[in-house]
Amino acid sequence: MPLRIAVVPASTKAGRETIRQLLETESKPFVRGIYRDPSKAPSDFTQNPNFEATKGDVGTGAGLDFSSADAVFYIPPPTYDGTDQGEWATRCAENVKRATQDATSVKRLLLFSALGAQHDHDIGILRLNHISDTILKDVAQEVIVVRPGFFHDEFAHALEEARADPPVFHTWITPVDHKIPMVSLKDIAKVCANTLLAGSGKPSPHCFKLFGPRHYSALDVKEAVEQATGRKVELKPVERDQLAGFFGQQIPQAHLQEFVDMVIAVLPGGIIQDDFDEDESTVRGDIELVDTLRELAAKGTDK
Template sequence: MQITVVPASPKTGAATVRSLLADPSATVKGYYRDLNKVPAEFKAHPRFEAVKGDVEDAATLDFAGSDAVLVITPPLYEEKDIVAHAHLVAENVKAAVKKAGSVKRLVYLSSVGAQYDRGTGEILSNHAAETVLHDAAPEVVFVRCAYFMENWAMNVETIKEAGFFFTTLTPLDYALPMIAVQDIGATCAAELLATGTPLPARPHIFELHGPRAYTSVDAQKGFEAAAGRSLEMRPIPKEGLGEFYGAVFPPQVAAAFVEMNASYLEGGILYEDPRPTAGEKKYGKTELAEVLKELYGA
């Protein structure tokens, strides 16, 4: 089975490729804008091919011979319209799938909250992509992931240098579903390898959570275990999110992150109306403490 991952450069793409290559039935093509970014472990693998291409340029996408395709909307950290960008990427991928004529299944790496067309900030890019890709192949799967455990990585440098970290997950005892990147990769790989297996609907949609929900206090305990010392936690209240993200990102990007963050806090759309479009949920196995230990040691 030939499987294409586009793009393969994000951590979730790499995790999926790694899981796919563990199955001897899979040959994998990974798309990269910069072939210098291809991991050495993939370059050396006989069943992996790195392809130069850009999801923003339809002419560079050729899925001929592919049985299944994993699609990821690349994150934007510059002043662009994230919804328009996601729509463009999805349309380019959809056109490449139809031109290839061989693709039986498309799996899209989406987000919890992608069913909403308002109030979710950065997640609106996933909503836009889903709208385009829902009928892109005979079999379509949307994997709506919970909050990435690896998002806590932004705190590692501050912890090592100053012994504290920020959290935007408040109140501190509020539990939020989270998922590890390695579990995302394993799940997406399993969905791709199941190409040809009947699905209950097109698209087939499910949410992907970790083994349980986690709080900021859980993150503190995990980091303390990794660091071997007590750490100060500095919560960012909801009203302070604008200043917090504004210190890191350009205004348009910061606004998208503020709205996304606020969407799962009290008063936000995902907090007040957390209904999935489809009731199915799947669960990863990796605990937050495992991820934080790895992040701290990196």
Template sequence: MHITVVPASPKTGQATIRSLLADARNPTVRGVYRDLAKVPAEFKSHPRFEAVQGSVEEASSLDLSGSDAVLNITPPLYVEERDIVAHARLVSENVKAAVQKAASVKRLVLLSSVGAQYDHGTGEILTNHEAEAVLKDAAPEVVFVRCSYFMENWAPAVETVRDAGFFFTTLTPLDNSLPMIAVRDIGSACASELLGTGTPLPSTPYVFELHGPRACTSVDVQKALEEVSGKSVEIRQIPKAGLAEFYSAVFPPRIAQQFAEMNASYLEGGILYEDPQPTGRIKYGKTELVDVVKEMYGA
């Protein structure tokens, strides 16, 4: 079986490739990279891995011929003058064209997000909604893996705790819980769906949410950081009204607004908090938050 990951450079792509290469069914794996210098050494030396140059922004550069299954990841865009939803549509249409040109592709797996079912009110998640709309019929079998909040998103908290003993949280109030998933579990889930190519799906597109073993609060993050660091950790809350200002310290104004709206969508009053249209199917990863924090902390 031959599987292609496009693009292959994101951490989720790397985790999927790692899971595929470790699988006893011995699939061959192709990774598509804009810059071949970014291919990890562990993949370069593997006999069942091939790295090829290509970009989802350039349809003519994508060659998926010979692939039985394809994992697609919609890349984030942090450029102020570009429309992130229009960009998601462009790259998704390019991938769809490449999939349909390669007659061998039986299954497309899209790494998506919780909340991708909504066409408003979710900020940056709207890129996933657009990708799903374009790719829903790209292959005979289509799977949407709607991931919950990445545990690895707490990496900045690890840095401020290491340096100053505190972290910022935008997950408020402190007892508000949110499903969270580890990147390694995302890779495992995507690999499983890719390797299931040819197995009948309940529907196509087949859609499910991917959660970690339990939902977590900001206090759970604090406890994990304290356990790993061995010191007392302070939480500094960012109120809902201050989200735009908080993200503006990191992103250009329009991108900051998209992230603020996404964040607000899972707080009280937000569309994901109320969730009038839940996905229904949920699968669960095994990795605990404290183990991800430990890995990021280097403990």
């Protein structure tokens, strides 16, 4: 019988791409995507007979129906509405825990996490993941925790900056030759789909890091942006003391400091830097940053 897999929240980037990968898989698993607003499910999903979109909210616990699911994929969504991130993480993870335990069919939980989330301090907003990992680590027979690098897609803004006049690239990665782990959503989706279908074969809970083919510095991102857009860009490093001003244009004030703290944690001397090395369980994807940016640039031009 094909496996039945529940993904929550299905509208997260990792959730969406993993569903896409699962629906293309030969074993044809049945996928339930749980959305706050099911009308947001992409039409290519809803047209697939192996997919259903249902209404559910990890924040309230309403609609978290994992009944008949063999495996659950939970991606803790960050909150930016002023709620304390720790309180939010606890509430959501407790709701997922209850729903998992209520559904006796669930044998496997894949938990999306982040590099550095094993620490309970100095990781800024990633305490969301530390708390989720802690609450859910033994909630199913098999719990697998994936800790990916930064999504390539987070650099989509650099393409917009490159199209502006003059073309620039503002970067928080300093010094500009400091390399950090990054990975494409396609590689994430492939690895998460395979893990949901086949498990890890390792004792539970099993944690692994997920990197792309190599780490990238700001200089590498600049080069990839230039190749993807065909435009030369000027690098504009955002130094540590300017980070709050820089991110203050995008992140609400109540969450700004912990966002900056996360960034500082991946810069030289930060606690997450220790996680940049590969270990025996690290998985590597094969998609280069330039290929993701080329694809995003092509989509942008299609609009």
